[in-house]
Amino acid sequence: MEHKYAAVAVLFGNTADRYVIQGYTEPRTFDQMLADAQKVDGLTGIEVIGGWHINDDNQTEVVQKIQHAGFDLACVIPEIWANPKWGWGTFASTDPGIRRDAIDRVKVAMDLAASTGCNHVSPWFGHDGWDYIFQMDYLKAYDWIIEGLSECADHNPNVNISVEFKPKEPRTHILVANTAKTLLLINEVNKPNVGVNLDVGHANMAYETLAECVALLKRFGDKLMHLHLNDNYRYWDDDMIPGSVHTLEWIEFFYWLNKTGYDNWYSLDVFAYREKDKVAAARESIAWLEALSKASQRLDHDEVTDVLHSGDAMKAQAMVRKALFG
Secondary structure, eight states: OOSOEEEEGGGGSOOOOSSSTTOSSOOOOHHHHHHHHTTSTTEEEEEEEBTTTBOTTTHHHHHHHHHHTTOEEEEEEOSSSSSGGGTTOSTTOSOHHHHHHHHHHHHHHHHHHHHHTOOEEOOBOTTSEESSTTSOOHHHHHHHHHHHHHHHHHHOTTSEEEEEOOSSSSSSEESSOSHHHHHHHHHHHTOTTEEEEEEHHHHHHTTOOHHHHHHHHHHTTOOEEEEEEOBOOSSSOOOBOTTSSSHHHHHHHHHHHHHTTOOSOEEEOOOOSSOSOHHHHHHHHHHHHHHHHHHHHTSOHHHHHHHHHHTOHHHHHHHHHHHHHO
16 A cells, blocks of 8 residues: 555444435444444554544444454544534534533544544634624734634644635635635744644635645645545535546646655545545545546656646646546
């Protein structure tokens, strides 16, 4: 295997949407999810979501199950979006009690991550945003998120906090929406253990170029800490098989991941809604990632340097075509 692969546990579960709220397949226990994950060659890590897979009562048991199944705990996603009480905001809520509760939930996740040696949490501020004009004091909201992240970073400097961004959903506008906004926030936090979880689908939704996101995060602080890998058509967070839509862009994406020295988890964040065979979805995801990574490695270094210097689009197209098809 080219890389260290993990999966968010939801890949192996029953996934729902707002139309089929009970999900498209039969309900599945966490034990069943792990049993399926064990059938996927090359998968060595599992991510868990607070409120979905773990809570204060079962977190020790869940981590033990992950480890006994032969996996590392790759990341803990704090429970700051899976409960109705977060619907009006978390770190940027106008209610100081909610802000305190959200910060404490991230700290709980950090403590779990530290106790297992995972040392990584990834908060997503999905409810910190607005739907209508004049719903948010943007200046105060940014201040509160920065203050909250700073407090969490100081809680345990040995635990990395990779902030995940997304432009919309569940709010029509999410405050932490793209790579540049996230960089502005975390660079003001200015803590070595605070960085970015680059979700490819979310970057696509923000109409970003994946390779540029990697370069941007390298240039302004070396802040790429984690990857969530999937694909979509840019309009919505479809969480499809990686490389299934933006195939060519993934070649450049992998080139820049290699160029900038990224060596952390490559984590599958795929929602296999109508794919009843979750194992097949995970296997195909890794197969695509392996193939795309190897294609990027077939690029000739000197040729890439020449193309980047010249900016010749046709040379670039020919170079990528040869890497893919020979």
